[in-house]
Amino acid sequence: MIGSNSTSLPKSWRDNLTRYLLSTSECGCGEKSFPPRSICGSCRSKSSLRASANYMKDAELVAGSQHYDYLGNLIAPSFVKINGGTDITIPTRITDAGPEEIEIGVELEPTFRRLGETSQGAIEYATIFRPKKNYKKFEKRDSKNKSEKAGITAYGVSIPTYRIKMGKIAEALGKPAGSLEKGIGFDEKSVPAFDQDSLTMAVDAARNARVYGGIEGEKISVIYVGSESPPYAVKPTAATVAAAIEALPSVRATDTQFACSAAANMIPDALAAAGSNNTLVIGTDNSQAAEGDALDYTVGAGAGALIFGKGDAIAVPVGRSVSHTSDIPDFWRRDGAQYPEHGGRFTGEPAYFEHVISAGKNLMKELKINPDDIDYAVLHQPTGKFPLAAAEELDIDRKKLELGFVAKRTGNTYSACTLIGLANVLDHAKPDENILHIAYGSGATAIGFLWKTTEAIKEKSGIKVEDILREKKYVDYHTYRRSKSGH
Amino acid sequence: MNKPIAAIVGAGRTGFGEFFKREYMSLALEAGQKALDSANMQTEELGAIYGGFFLPEITECQGLSSSSFAEELNINIPITRVEAACASGGLALYNGCLAIQSRRFDKVLVGGVEKLTNTDATSSLSTAMSNYERLYNFTFPDLYASMASRHMHDYGTKKEQLAMVAVKNHKHAKDNEYAQFRNQITIDAVMNSAPVSRPLNLLDCSPISDGAAAIILVKPELAKDYENAVLITGSAYATDSVGLYSRKAASLGERFTSIKVTRLASEEALRMSGRTLKDIDIAEVHDCFTIEEILAMEDMGFCKKGKGGKIVEDSFDGKSSHTVYKTDYGEKIFNCGGGLKADGHPVSATGVRQAVECYEQICGISDHPVDRRLGKRPDYAKIHNIGGSGAAGVVHILEVK
Numbered sequence: 001m002i003g004s005n006s007t008s009l010p011k012s013w014r015d016n017l018t019r020y021l022l023s024t025s026e027c028g029c030g031e032k033s034f035p036p037r038s039i040c041g042s043c044r045s046k047s048s049l050r051a052s053a054n055y056m057k058d059a060e061l062v063a064g065s066q067h068y069d070y071l072g073n074l075i076a077p078s079f080v081k082i083n084g085g086t087d088i089t090i091p092t093r094i095t096d097a098g099p100e101e102i103e104i105g106v107e108l109e110p111t112f113r114r115l116g117e118t119s120q121g122a123i124e125y126a127t128i129f130r131p132k133k134n135y136k137k138f139e140k141r142d143s144k145n146k147s148e149k150a151g152i153t154a155y156g157v158s159i160p161t162y163r164i165k166m167g168k169i170a171e172a173l174g175k176p177a178g179s180l181e182k183g184i185g186f187d188e189k190s191v192p193a194f195d196q197d198s199l200t201m202a203v204d205a206a207r208n209a210r211v212y213g214g215i216e217g218e219k220i221s222v223i224y225v226g227s228e229s230p231p232y233a234v235k236p237t238a239a240t241v242a243a244a245i246e247a248l249p250s251v252r253a254t255d256t257q258f259a260c261s262a263a264a265n266m267i268p269d270a271l272a273a274a275g276s277n278n279t280l281v282i283g284t285d286n287s288q289a290a291e292g293d294a295l296d297y298t299v300g301a302g303a304g305a306l307i308f309g310k311g312d313a314i315a316v317p318v319g320r321s322v323s324h325t326s327d328i329p330d331f332w333r334r335d336g337a338q339y340p341e342h343g344g345r346f347t348g349e350p351a352y353f354e355h356v357i358s359a360g361k362n363l364m365k366e367l368k369i370n371p372d373d374i375d376y377a378v379l380h381q382p383t384g385k386f387p388l389a390a391a392e393e394l395d396i397d398r399k400k401l402e403l404g405f406v407a408k409r410t411g412n413t414y415s416a417c418t419l420i421g422l423a424n425v426l427d428h429a430k431p432d433e434n435i436l437h438i439a440y441g442s443g444a445t446a447i448g449f450l451w452k453t454t455e456a457i458k459e460k461s462g463i464k465v466e467d468i469l470r471e472k473k474y475v476d477y478h479t480y481r482r483s484k485s486g487h
Numbered sequence: 488m489n490k491p492i493a494a495i496v497g498a499g500r501t502g503f504g505e506f507f508k509r510e511y512m513s514l515a516l517e518a519g520q521k522a523l524d525s526a527n528m529q530t531e532e533l534g535a536i537y538g539g540f541f542l543p544e545i546t547e548c549q550g551l552s553s554s555s556f557a558e559e560l561n562i563n564i565p566i567t568r569v570e571a572a573c574a575s576g577g578l579a580l581y582n583g584c585l586a587i588q589s590r591r592f593d594k595v596l597v598g599g600v601e602k603l604t605n606t607d608a609t610s611s612l613s614t615a616m617s618n619y620e621r622l623y624n625f626t627f628p629d630l631y632a633s634m635a636s637r638h639m640h641d642y643g644t645k646k647e648q649l650a651m652v653a654v655k656n657h658k659h660a661k662d663n664e665y666a667q668f669r670n671q672i673t674i675d676a677v678m679n680s681a682p683v684s685r686p687l688n689l690l691d692c693s694p695i696s697d698g699a700a701a702i703i704l705v706k707p708e709l710a711k712d713y714e715n716a717v718l719i720t721g722s723a724y725a726t727d728s729v730g731l732y733s734r735k736a737a738s739l740g741e742r743f744t745s746i747k748v749t750r751l752a753s754e755e756a757l758r759m760s761g762r763t764l765k766d767i768d769i770a771e772v773h774d775c776f777t778i779e780e781i782l783a784m785e786d787m788g789f790c791k792k793g794k795g796g797k798i799v800e801d802s803f804d805g806k807s808s809h810t811v812y813k814t815d816y817g818e819k820i821f822n823c824g825g826g827l828k829a830d831g832h833p834v835s836a837t838g839v840r841q842a843v844e845c846y847e848q849i850c851g852i853s854d855h856p857v858d859r860r861l862g863k864r865p866d867y868a869k870i871h872n873i874g875g876s877g878a879a880g881v882v883h884i885l886e887v888k
Contacts, residue, residue, distance in 0.1 A: 011618075065684045067684040091619050091732050
């Protein structure tokens with residue numbers, strides 16, 4: 001439950017960067033402080049203070065507490081010691097944890113979350129901690145393979161820890177067991193923690209991409225955040241993302257919206273803008289669904305981030321992207337409405353299939369390739385059945401869809417869907433392979449890309465999507481509904 | 488004995504509890520008038536008033552609360568509101584002592600009042616923690632739970648030992664007509680009460696209370712003119728970081744298991760009084776949560792760090808009268824009237840209520856005397872009042888005239 005901290009707006013704003021970056025100061029005399037000071041608390045020096053950011057460092061719990069809010073969320077305000085030689089103790093809150101995990105000595109990792117609200121209702125975000133996951137990380141990149149073409153230089157995803165099984169949703173809604181799972185084609189879907197939203201997942205995905213790509217925040221000159229579920233109707237998510245990855249202030253940061261294609265539509269622009277500086281595209285969604293609606297089964301939560309640049313791309317576009325657009329009301333959410341509406345089966349043939357298949361066929365035609373030239377395909381996944389049927393029309397072997405079909409385990413993550421699928425493919429791909437990537441956004445457009453992997457993909461770094469998918473905890477329907485709406 | 492600082496010659500208090508029908512002014516006036524009456528003194532004799540009041544801006548929407556008493560009493564003397572969160576009452580007493588010591592005033596009234604039921608107490612009280620602690624959703628129980636969990640981790644202190652503090656303090660409140668909780672509880676009841684913040688349960692926590700307390704201070708040479716007078720020989724106040732996490736400590740663990748202001752104020756107050764821990768018969772300690780009574784015992788030096796829980800356990804008895812702690816400096820009774828846990832904790836009234844308690848015990852006019860258990864009337868008392876999670880500490884030494 002996100003409570004009001006009754007903090008005044010300017011006061012909260014002044015602390016933004018301290019909360020996002022876990023800024024501390026260290027004086028030449030050895031005194032360390034959180035929050036950072038302008039005068040040393042020990043030797044009173046004003047000149048020998050050096051500020052540093054700790055938001056990517058792990059930590060250890062040194063004294064913890066835990067209470068439940070009235071909705072049943074475990075709130076665990078705790079004190080932690082930041083690792084990495086800082087030797088500084090800070091207050092924080094532990095999240096994504098069960099009661100047995102709030103123990104002295106527990107290893108923690110940072111994550112971006114909602115904390116509370118100012119007295120006027122502005123959301124307060126912060127980097128807090130959760131129990132450290134057992135991720136196997138790729139080695140840090142140190143690319144010697146230089147390409148002159150702009151392409152994907154790094155990628156990262158954020159998928160919530162929590163899941164709900166399709167069967168649990170059916171059971172809660174009084175549907176016979178097994179009646180829907182087959183039709184939907186998903187096993188389970190991701191559920192955000194009560195303190196996650198599309199913005200927090202965007203930050204975590206961007207941080208994963210940036211850090212494991214070895215890219216400094218200040219080298220990111222453009223940020224696009226595509227989403228249909230931003231926490232604010234008006235106030236850009238991209239500005240908060242920029243602040244949280246140290247990309248301020250000369251960055252051009254923009255939010256975009258085109259249903260599930262909001263992020264993918266910006267990839268051509270991000271590629272064009274990538275030069276000596278990097279550009280970042282994030283697709284993120286925590287979309288809402290009315291209770292019992294078909295979307296209640298399918299809508300997941302997650303974020304995918306792609307960083308584009310020149311020099312050490314792991315995958316480069318072949319030719320240009322191909323779009324297929326029409327004006328069709330297959331899915332929408334009216335201004336002020338809580339839940340989207342959709343056309344049921346109308347979302348299929350004239351909408352998803354018409355656009356995805358056209359974009360795919362036109363792309364192959366333009367690039368003069370045939371389905372056999374494609375090694376992997378990542379098609380948008382509103383259900384499990386749709387991409388399979390579209391692939392069949394495109395004459396693409398369904399085996400080529402498997403790695404990109406992450407929605408089977410996360411549900412449809414909307415703007416993030418094909419970016420997460422692409423990330424999983426990149427985790428596994430070898431040099432010189434072709435990846436067909438078609439995103440679809442209701443309303444409607446499909447945009448198709450052909451990515452070709454480079455030699456540099458052998459040196460990819462970061463957390464494997466598969467490991468993130470494996471670290472999960474199951475929740476019941478009630479908890480899913482509550483935390484999905486941010487309570 | 489060193490030179491006394493001041494003498495307490497009158498004391499009064501209200502009952503503590505949830506008084507939805509009463510205003511803070513009515514509570515303050517009741518306590519103040521009782522104190523004046525007990526000293527047989529007129530309001531007009533007072534040179535100044537020092538009053539602890541933590542949250543008037545929040546609970547009453549009233550700044551300048553000091554002058555609200557001038558309005559009510561139709562007086563124009565200097566009235567000073569002091570604030571150090573839960574140590575506001577102790578700090579008012581400290582300021583009253585300074586006023587007498589300075590020779591500026593001969594007679595002052597020291598009071599404390601709080602009206603916690605006017606508001607959402609949890610969030611209001613949270614203003615006494617650091618901004619960053621509040622931001623990360625800490626409540627006061629969370630802060631003390633952090634300390635308790637670390638104390639249990641580092642020293643093997645048991646949850647049962649915490650529960651014994653609560654059981655003992657409810658027992659001490661049994662005959663205290665002003666106490667909020669005079670019911671008797673068991674270790675099982677504490678252990679099985681609702682979890683508030685692990686490891687603290689509901690019955691490990693002091694309650695949300697309304698109430699007021701007041702005492703009359705005069706310069707020491709006037710003490711002989713009053714029937715019941717108790718001398719103040721030590722008065723000390725120490726401060727530290729508001730945030731628990733940023734306090735300087737010898738070790739990481741000690742930051743959470745030791746409250747430095749308790750040690751500093753305690754040492755200074757004893758030094759001023761010329762007394763030692765051995766002299767002390769009774770102590771009022773700030774048991775806002777059960778763990779804090781144990782921390783206070785250790786930090787005041789009654790036992791070594793980490794041994795407080797064992798003393799509580801070894802001293803625990805089924806006797807119907809007061810429980811005596813067998814400390815390294817002899818037998819002492821802590822929180823004679825039930826402490827914050829059972830007597831109640833109307834924040835700013837607490838520090839003054841502690842002085843009322845010791846005054847009445849030393850004068851032999853308490854309705855719940857410790858004489859039977861101690862075998863004599865207590866001569867020396869120590870008062871320990873803490874603000875926040877240990878950001879302010881006030882200690883006073885009282886002794887028989």
